[in-house]
Amino acid sequence: MNYAQFAAFILLLPLLSFVVLGIWGRRYLSKLAPWFGTASMAAVCALSLYAAFRYFFVDGSVGGVFQPIIAMQVPWLEFGYKNLSIDLGLLLDPISVMMLVVISVVSLMVHLFSMGYMKGEDRVPTYYAFLSLFSFSMLGLVLSVNLFQIYIFWELVGASSFLLIGFFFTKPSAVAASKKAFIVTRFADLFFLIGILIMGIQAGSFDFGVLLQQLTNPASEASVAMASAGFLGLSALTWALVLIFIGGAGKSAMLPLHIWLPDAMEGPTPVSALIHAATMVVAGVYLVARLFPVFQLDALAMQVVTWVGASSALFAAVIACTQTDIKRVLAYSTMSQIGYMMFSLGVGGQGETAALGYTASMFHLFTHAFFKSLLFLGAGAVIHFVHSNDMRDMGGLRRLMPLTHISFLIGCLAIAGVPPFAGFFSKEEILLAAWQSNKLVYYLALFTAALTAFYMFRLYFMIFWQADKQYHHHSEGTLSMKLPLLLLALLSISAGFVPFSQFVSADGRATATHMHWQFSIAPVVLVILGIGLAAWLYRQQNDKPAKLAASLGSFYKGAYRKFYFDELYLFVTHRILFKMIGKPAAWADKQLVDGAVNASGDATLAAAQAIKGWQSGKVQQYLLVFLLAVLLLAAVLLFFWLV
Amino acid sequence: MVPVSHMLFFSTALFFIGVYGLLTRRNMIALLMSIELMLNSVNINFVVFNKYLWPGQLDGVFFSIFIIAIAAAEAAVAIAIVINLYRSHLSVDVDDAAELKY
Amino acid sequence: MTLAQIVFYLLATFTLVMAWLSVSARQLFRSAIWLLFALVGVAGIYFWMEMEFIAAVQIVVYVGGVVVLIIFSIFLTNQSGDDMPLAGMRRRIAAALAVLFGIGFTALLVAGHSFTASPEKFDNEVSRIGYAMLDTGVGGYALPFEAVSLLLLAAMVGCIVIAIKDDGRGKANKETSATPEK
Numbered sequence: 001m002n003y004a005q006f007a008a009f010i011l012l013l014p015l016l017s018f019v020v021l022g023i024w025g026r027r028y029l030s031k032l033a034p035w036f037g038t039a040s041m042a043a044v045c046a047l048s049l050y051a052a053f054r055y056f057f058v059d060g061s062v063g064g065v066f067q068p069i070i071a072m073q074v075p076w077l078e079f080g081y082k083n084l085s086i087d088l089g090l091l092l093d094p095i096s097v098m099m100l101v102v103i104s105v106v107s108l109m110v111h112l113f114s115m116g117y118m119k120g121e122d123r124v125p126t127y128y129a130f131l132s133l134f135s136f137s138m139l140g141l142v143l144s145v146n147l148f149q150i151y152i153f154w155e156l157v158g159a160s161s162f163l164l165i166g167f168f169f170t171k172p173s174a175v176a177a178s179k180k181a182f183i184v185t186r187f188a189d190l191f192f193l194i195g196i197l198i199m200g201i202q203a204g205s206f207d208f209g210v211l212l213q214q215l216t217n218p219a220s221e222a223s224v225a226m227a228s229a230g231f232l233g234l235s236a237l238t239w240a241l242v243l244i245f246i247g248g249a250g251k252s253a254m255l256p257l258h259i260w261l262p263d264a265m266e267g268p269t270p271v272s273a274l275i276h277a278a279t280m281v282v283a284g285v286y287l288v289a290r291l292f293p294v295f296q297l298d299a300l301a302m303q304v305v306t307w308v309g310a311s312s313a314l315f316a317a318v319i320a321c322t323q324t325d326i327k328r329v330l331a332y333s334t335m336s337q338i339g340y341m342m343f344s345l346g347v348g349g350q351g352e353t354a355a356l357g358y359t360a361s362m363f364h365l366f367t368h369a370f371f372k373s374l375l376f377l378g379a380g381a382v383i384h385f386v387h388s389n390d391m392r393d394m395g396g397l398r399r400l401m402p403l404t405h406i407s408f409l410i411g412c413l414a415i416a417g418v419p420p421f422a423g424f425f426s427k428e429e430i431l432l433a434a435w436q437s438n439k440l441v442y443y444l445a446l447f448t449a450a451l452t453a454f455y456m457f458r459l460y461f462m463i464f465w466q467a468d469k470q471y472h473h474h475s476e477g478t479l480s481m482k483l484p485l486l487l488l489a490l491l492s493i494s495a496g497f498v499p500f501s502q503f504v505s506a507d508g509r510a511t512a513t514h515m516h517w518q519f520s521i522a523p524v525v526l527v528i529l530g531i532g533l534a535a536w537l538y539r540q541q542n543d544k545p546a547k548l549a550a551s552l553g554s555f556y557k558g559a560y561r562k563f564y565f566d567e568l569y570l571f572v573t574h575r576i577l578f579k580m581i582g583k584p585a586a587w588a589d590k591q592l593v594d595g596a597v598n599a600s601g602d603a604t605l606a607a608a609q610a611i612k613g614w615q616s617g618k619v620q621q622y623l624l625v626f627l628l629a630v631l632l633l634a635a636v637l638l639f640f641w642l643v
Numbered sequence: 644m645v646p647v648s649h650m651l652f653f654s655t656a657l658f659f660i661g662v663y664g665l666l667t668r669r670n671m672i673a674l675l676m677s678i679e680l681m682l683n684s685v686n687i688n689f690v691v692f693n694k695y696l697w698p699g700q701l702d703g704v705f706f707s708i709f710i711i712a713i714a715a716a717e718a719a720v721a722i723a724i725v726i727n728l729y730r731s732h733l734s735v736d737v738d739d740a741a742e743l744k745y
Numbered sequence: 746m747t748l749a750q751i752v753f754y755l756l757a758t759f760t761l762v763m764a765w766l767s768v769s770a771r772q773l774f775r776s777a778i779w780l781l782f783a784l785v786g787v788a789g790i791y792f793w794m795e796m797e798f799i800a801a802v803q804i805v806v807y808v809g810g811v812v813v814l815i816i817f818s819i820f821l822t823n824q825s826g827d828d829m830p831l832a833g834m835r836r837r838i839a840a841a842l843a844v845l846f847g848i849g850f851t852a853l854l855v856a857g858h859s860f861t862a863s864p865e866k867f868d869n870e871v872s873r874i875g876y877a878m879l880d881t882g883v884g885g886y887a888l889p890f891e892a893v894s895l896l897l898l899a900a901m902v903g904c905i906v907i908a909i910k911d912d913g914r915g916k917a918n919k920e921t922s923a924t925p926e927k
Contacts, residue, residue, distance in 0.1 A: 617741045620666055620836070627662065628843050631850055638854070645753045647860035653757040653790075655851045657764055657783075659844045664768030666840035667832040672818055673773060676780045679811060680764050683787045686803075690796055696860065698867035701877050705886050707799055708874075711806050712893045716900035718811045722818040723908035729822045736830075 007071045007090040007143060010047050010100065013040045014136035018129050025125025034118075037128035038111040041104065041135060048097075048104040055097045056503050066508040068093035068209060073145055082204035089145035091208065094504040095289055095362055099142035102369045105491075106278040107135045109484035113377050114270045116481035117384055127167060131274070134160040138279045142286060146206040147196045147244075150287065154192070154251070157283065158185050161275050165267040177263035184260040188250020195243030202226045202236045212293050234300070241301035245288060245308075252284030253335045254342060255312040259565055261335055265327035265389075269380030272327060276334055277376050278369035285341040285365055292345065292358055292506055302346050309342025310441045315563070317451035321458065322549075322560040326379050326391045329459050330372070333415065336448060337368050343445070344430040347437035348506065356436065358506040360429035367422035367495045371414035374488035378408035381477050381485065382463055391459065395466035395541070403482050405464050407489040412460045414492040416453035416527050419520070425496035428520055435519070449523050453530030461538035650691045657684035671725045671735045675718060682714045753793055760786030771828045773819050781812045798871050 017040040025033045060066045073089030111131060118124050137156035144150040159182075166178030200206045203214055203222035214222035215237070229236040246257075253261035261281070265272055275281070288295060288305060295301050313336045320332035341361045348357025381404045386394050398405040414421035417428070427449060434442040502510045537545050549556045558564065657680060664677030686707040693703025729735050760783050767779035784807045791800035831837075881887045 617738075619737050620669075620832075624666055624836075624839060624843055627666075627847065631843070631847050635850055644747075644862075645750050647862055648855050648858075649753075649757075651855045651860075652852055653761070655848060655855065656761055657787075659848045659851075660761065660764045660768055662847065663840055663844045666843070667837050668768065668829070669832060670773055670829050672815060672822070673768075673776055673829065676776060676815060677768055679780065679807070680767065680783065683784065683803075683807075686799075687787065687790060690791065690794060690799055694794055694796065694867045694869075695862040698863050698865040700884070701869075701874060704796070704799060704869065704874060705877070705889070708802060709889060709893050711802055712897060715806050715810055716897050718814055719904045720900050720907070722814055723904040725818060726821055726908050735822050 006047060006051055007092060010044050010051070010104075011090070011136060011140055011143065013044050013047075014132040014139065016040065017132035018136060021125050021129035021132060025129055026123065029125055033125035033128045034111070034115045037132055038108070038115065040132065041108045041111045044135070044139070045104040045108045048100040051092070052097045052101045055092055056094075060092075060094070060097075061510075064509060066094045066503070070145060070209070082201075084200055084204055084206070086148045086206060087146055088149055090143045091145040092143070094508065095286065096142045098362065098366060098504055099286060100139065102366060103135065103138050103142065103279050106369055106373045107131070107138075107274055109373060109377065109488055110270045110274040112480050113273070113380065113484040114268070116478035117270050117380055118268065119478070123167075127164075127268070130160060130163045130167065131271075134164060134275065134279075138283075141283060146208060147199060147211070148206045150290070151189075151193060151196055154189065154247070154283065157280050158182060158189065158251070161185075161264075161280055164271040164275060165264045167268055167271065168266070171266065173263075174266040177260075177266040181260040181264045184257055185250045188247050188257050191243040192247020192250075195240045195245075195247065198236055198240040198243065202229055202240070208290060211291070215294050215297060235298075237294075238298050238300050241291070241295055241298050242304055244291065245284075245301065245305055248284030248287040249308060249342075250284070251287075252281050252338050252342070253312075254284065254308050254339065255315060256565075258312065258316070258335050259569055262323075262328045262331045262562070265325070265331050269327065269376060269383055272331070273373040273376030273380065276331060277372035281334060281338055282341065282365050282369070285338060285345065285361060288342070288345050289358065289362060292348070295345070296348070296506075304346075306343045306346025306438065306441060309339045309344070309346055310444050311339070312336070313339025313343065313448045314444050314451075315339075317448045317455065318559050319562050320455040321451060322556060324392055325389050326382065326394075326459065326463065327376075327389055329391075329455060330375055330379055333375075333452065333456065334372055336452060337364070337372065337415070340427070340430050340445065340448075341365050341368070343441055344433055347434050347441060356429065357433035359501045359504055360426060360433045362504045363500040364423075364426035364430055366498070366500065367414070367426045367492070370488055370495050371411045371422055371492040374407060374485065374492050375411040375415065377481075377484055377488065378404050378411060381481055382408075384477060384481070386469075391462045393469060394463045396464070396468035398464040401464075401477075404477070404485060407485040408464065409460060410489045410492050412456045414496075416456050416531065417449055417523060418453075418527060418531075419524065420493075420496065422492050422494070422496035424520075424524075426500075428523065431523055432516065432519060446523060446526060450526035450530040453527040454534050457531045457534035458538050461534055465539050466541045647691060647695050650695075651688065654684040654687040654691070657681075657687070669736050669738065671728070671737055672722070674737065675721050675725070679714060679718065682710055686710055749793070753790070756786055756789045756793060760790065771831075773829055774816070776829075777812060777815050777819060780815070781808060784808050784812065795867075796869055798869065798874055 017037050021029065021033050021037060029036060054060075055069070056066075060069065069092040071090040071092055073087050076086050076088045078085040111128070114127065114131070118127055121127070134157065137153050137160050141150055141153035141157055144153055162178050162182040165181050166174050168174045169178075196206065199211070202225045203211055204225070205211055205214065205222070211222075214220045215226060217223060226237040226240075227235050231239055234242075249255075250257045261276060264276060267275070295305065316332040316335035316339060320329050320336065323329045323332065341364050344357045344361035344364065346357070348361070381401065382394065382397060383389055385397070385401060385404075388394070410421065414423040417424045431442060431445055431449070434445050537548065561567075661677045661680035661684065664680065665674055668674050668677060689703040689707045689710070691703075693700065697703070725735055728740055732739055763779050763783035763786055767776050767783055770776040770779055784803065788800045788803040788808070791797075791803055832840075877884065878886045878890050
C-alpha cells in the first residue's frame with residue numbers, strides 16, 4: 001500500500017481547505033464554508049481511520065512488532081556538519097497513527113458542532129479556515145519524521161491556536177488571552193529549540209529513527225558524544241532532554257508554564273474542545289512519547305517528567321475544585337489529566353514494566369481526547385443555552401437539556417474513572433504503572449483521582465441539578481450540535497474496551513492488558529467517595545459549600561486565586577523583567593540607539609541650515625563663486641598640476 | 644610696434660571690468676551692458692590672434708563676426724525678457740526675481 | 746615711441762576709462778552712453794589694427810544696434826533719471842578682489858608666454874571675407890553663416906513672443922502679472 005499518497009492527502013486536505021476558505025471563503029463561500037470545512041475534515045477522518053486499519057491490522061506489524069513506516073522523506077536543508085540535515089517527511093508508527101485517529105475524529109466532531117454553535121457569528125468562513133489550519137498543523141506535527149519538522153509544525157500549531165483563541169478579537173480579554181497563550185508557549189519553545197540544537201549537534205541527526213537507534217546503542221558515536229559533552233555537571237543528553245521537555249511542558253500547560261491554559265478559554269468553546277482537550281495540549285506528551293526510548297536512558301530527565309507531571313496533576317485538581325467558570329474548571333481538569341499522562345511516561349522505567357507507563361499514558365491520551373472534548377462540547381452547548389460561562393448562573397438544566405445532560409454525565413463518569421467508562425481503564429493502568437515504580441507518585445495520583453471525581457461532579461451538579469434559574473427558553477441545539485455529543489459519548493463509553501496494549505507499546509510489541517481487579521478497589525472507592533461528597537454538597541442549593549470554604553480559610557482562597565501564579569508571573573515580568581531589564585533597555589534604545597539615529601538626522605539638518613544660505617538665489621553671488629572657482633582651478637592646474 | 648601681449652593686457656582689463664560690472668550691478672540692463680563689454684574683449688582677442696599670430700587664416704575674424712551677431716540677438720532676447728519682467732514685477736533688479744529661490 | 750604706439754595706448758586707455766565709467770556710473774542712461782564710447786573705442790582699436798570690416802560691423806551692430814536697443818529699454822523701464830542702488834560694500838570688495846586676482850592671474854599668464862608676431866602680411870580684404878563666408882569647402886563658413894542667420898530669425902521671433910503685450914487671452918499670465926511680488 002502506498003502510504004505516501006495516503007498520508008500526504010491527510011495533510012493536504014486541511015491545508016487546501018484552509019487556503020480555499022482563507023482566500024475565497026468570505027466572498028464566495030459564506031454559506032458553504034462550514035460544509036466545505038466539515039467535508040474535508042470528514043475525508044481526512046475517513047483516510048485516517050483507513051490508515052489506522054491498514055497499519056494496525058494489515059501492514060504495520062512485522063513478526064509481531066509494529067515497525068515505523070516512513071511514508072515519504074525528502075531532504076530539505078543540509079548543514080554540511082556531521083551529515084546533519086533537515087528532512088521533511090511523513091512517519092507512521094503506532095502512536096502517530098493513533099494520534100491521527102484522535103485528532104481527525106475530534107476535529108471532525110468539533111467541525112460538526114461548530115456548525116450549530118457558530119451559527120450567526122461573523123467571519124464563520126475565517127473560523128473554519130483557522131480550524132483547518134490548526135488541523136493541518138497538528139496532523140503535520142504527529143506525522144513529522146524529525147525533531148526539526150516537529151518544531152516547524154509545533155510553531156504552526158502555536159500560531160493557529162493564537163488565531164483561534166483570539167477569534168473574537170473585539171473582546172479585549174480574548175486578545176489578551178491569545179497573546180498570553182502565544183507568548184508563554186513561545187517562551188517555552190525557545191528552550192525546545194535549544195534542546196533540538198543540542199540534540200542535533202551532539203548526536204548528528206534530527207531524525208527520530210536515527211536518534212533512537214544511535215542513542216539507545218551505548219557504543220555508538222552519538223551516544224558517546226552525548227554522554228561526554230556536558231555543562232554544569234549534567235550531560236548534554238540530560239540538557240537536551242530537559243530543554244525539549246520544557247518545550248513540551250509549555251504546550252501541554254505543565255506546572256510553571258500552565259498559566260495560559262485557563263485564559264485560553266476565551267476562545268470559542270468548540271475551539272477549546274479541539275485545542276485544549278485533545279490535540280495541542282497533548283503535543284508535549286506526544287513529544288516525550290516520541291523520544292521515549294531516549295528519555296528512558298536518562299534517569300534525571302525521567303524524574304523531571306514524573307514530578308512535573310504529578311505536581312501539575314494535583315495542583316490543577318485542587319484549583320479546579322474552587323473555580324466557578326465552567327470552562328476554567330475543564331481547563332484545569334485538562335491540565336490535571338495531562339499531568340497524569342506525563343508522570344505516567346515518567347514512571348515508565350526500564351525492563352518489563354517499562355512498557356506499562358508508556359502504554360498507559362498513550363491510552364489515557366486516547367480516551368481523554370474523547371471524553372474531554374465531549375465535556376467541552378457539552379459545556380459549549382450549555383453556554384450556548386445559558387449565554388454565560390459562570391456555573392452559578394446555571395442549575396436545573398437536566399430537564400431542559402436532556403441529551404446534553406446524559407452525555408455530560410457520561411463524560412464526567414469517564415473522567416472520574418468510574419467503571420466501565422473509558423477513563424477508568426486508562427487511569428487504572430496509569431495508577432498501576434505508578435504503583436510499580438514510585439509509591440509517592442501513586443498516592444498523589446490516587447488523591448488526585450478522588451479530587452477529579454469531586455470537582456467534575458461539583459460541576460455536574462451545579463449545572464444540571466440545583467434550582468432552576470430563569471433562561472431565555474429555546475431548544476437545546478441543532479442536530480449538528482447534538483450529533484457530536486452523542487458520538488463522543490458513545491466513544492467515551494467504548495474507548496476503554498479497546499485492547500490498547502495490543503497496539504501501542506514502547507517497543508512496538510503487543511503486550512497483554514494487565515487488569516488487576518483487586519488493585520482497582522482503592523481508586524474506585526475513592527472516586528465514589530468524591531462523587532458522594534460532591535452530591536452531598538452541591539445537589540441542592542445550600543450553604544454547606546460556603547461553610548466548607550470558610551473552614552478551609554486561606555487554603556481555599558489560595559486555590560480560588562489559582563495559588564497566585566498569575567500574580568507571581570506579573571510580579572516577575574512587570575516588577576523585575578520590565579523594570580530592571582525592559583526599562584533600561586527601552587531607555588538605551590530610546591536615548592542611545594534612537595539618539596544616534598536622531599543625532600545623525602539633526603546633524604544633517606543643522607549642516608543644511610548652515611549652508612542653505614549658499615543657495616541664496618542671488619545670481620551674482622553664484623557668479624562670484626563660480627568665477628573664483630574657475631580662476632582657482634585654473635591656477636591650481638597651471639601652477640601645481642601641469643608643471 | 645605694440646607687443647601682442649600689451650593688446651592682450653588691454654583685452655584682459657576690459658574683460659575684468661565687465662566682470663566687475665556683472666558682479667556689482669543690480670539692474671539687469673546694466674548687467675547686459677557689462678556682458679557686452681566682456682564679449683568685446685573676447686572679440687579683440689580673436690582679432691589680435693588672427694592678425695598677428697596666424698595671418699594666413701580668417702577664423703578669428705569670423706569668430707568675432709559671429710560673436711557680434713549672436714551678441715546682438717542675445718541683447719534683443721535679453722531686453723525682451725527684461726521688459727517682460729518689468730511688466731510683471733515693476734522692477735528690473737536681479738534679486739527681485741526670486742520666486743524660485745530655495 | 747612711434748605714433749602708432751601712441752595711438753594704440755591712447756585708444757586703449759580711452760576704452761578702458763569709458764568701460765570703467767560704464768560699469769560704475771550711478772545713472773543707467775549715462776552708463777549706456779559711456780558704453781557707447783567704450784564700444785566706439787574698441788572700434789577704434791580695430792581701425793588701428795587695420796581691420797576695417799570688423800570695425801565697421803562693430804560700429805553698425807553695436808553702436809547702431811545694441812546700444813540703441815539698450816537705450817530704448819532704459820526708457821521703456823522708466824529708469825532713466827534715478828540713481829541706481831549701489832551693491833553692498835562687501836559685495837563690491839569681494840568683486841574687486843576677485844577681479845584683481847583674475848587680472849593679475851591672466852596678466853601673469855600672458856606675460857609668461859612669448860607671443861611672437863608672424864612676419865606674414867595679413868590680407869584682410871573684404872572680398873576675402875565675403876568669399877570665405879559663402880564658401881562651402883574647406884575653410885569656408887557657409888554653414889555657420891546659415892546657422893547664425895537662423896539664430897537671428899529665432900531670436901527675432903522669440904523677442905516678439907516674449908515681449909508682446911498680454912491682451913488678456915492668456916488667463917494665467919494675466920494673474921501672475923497682476924500681482925507683483927514686492
